[in-house]
Amino acid sequence: MxxxxxxxxxxxxxxxxxxxxxxxxxxxxxxxxKPSPNAHFTLGTSTKTMETASDCHGHGDGLGVERARACMEETEDVHSFSTEDGETLRVGVDPKVAETGWLLFVNGTPRAIDPSFNTYRSFDVDELYAASEAAGMPGQEEDAFGDVVQVSVAQVTEDYDTEALMEAFQAAQMGDLEAFDTAFYGQFEGIWNLQLEQKEH
Incomplete structure (x- = not known):
């Protein structure tokens, strides 16, 4: 060589x-x-399991107000179900999510402000559609979700405080949106989105 x-x-x-x-x-x-925990959405015999978007889980930390709002209002690349009257949407979350608690939102509006600590819950689809018509939170843009009904699961942090949130909500009625945003959106650790659309007959 x-x-x-x-x-x-x-x-x-x-x-x-x-x-x-x-x-x-x-x-x-x-x-x-780090992979994010999963959320599981089931309608009839179809189940969609998903992680959060890469920047929509804090892995132990809050997302911050701007990021949490942006994640909740994200409508691109979101899984969807076509629904019929009388159906039930079943929502499941990983135990890590249930440990700190989670809220269900319809078009950006929470169904309740007290977090659920269950890993599984059921929701009547007709009620979710009805809730979407009345949806709207302080500071939220109109028609943020277009014609779809966007269902969101928001994992709250360990610091989430319902009493502080109610005080902040009263302040928001007086124009102090920053206090409300901090007490509410500032205490989200992860967000998962799903869209519902009624089947055409």
Whole structure:
């Protein structure tokens, strides 16, 4: 073997090793990304299981007001169900979500402000459609969700305080939206969205 061929061989080995190192480095970075807990939505015999969007779970920390609002109002790439009258939507969450508690929203409006600590609940689809017609929260843009009914699960942080939220809501009626946003949207750790549309007959 000539000196030139040996040199080329060594360069080829170094190139292969470098490429392998880059691949391993990228794999390590991917492995460091924490998967979010899942939410499970079931209608009839169809179930959709999903993680949050990559930037819509705080992994132990609150999302912050702006991020939480943006995640809840996200309508692109959201799973959907076509529904009929009288159907039931079943919502399940991972135990980690139930541990801190979660709220159900319809077009950005909570069905209740006291968090659920159950891993499974059922909701009448007709009631969700009716709730969407009256939906609206302080500071929320009109027609934020268009013609669809957007159902959202919001995991709350351990610091979520219903009494403080009620005081902030009263302040919001007087124009102090910042206090309300902090007490409410500022205490969300993760958000999952689903859209409902009525079947055309």
């Amino acid at each position: 000539t000196a030139i061929s040996r040199s080329r061989g060594r360069r080829a080995v170094r190139t292969t090793l470098a490429a392998g190192a880059v691949t391993l480095g990228l794999a390590a970075l991917t492995a460091c990304e």
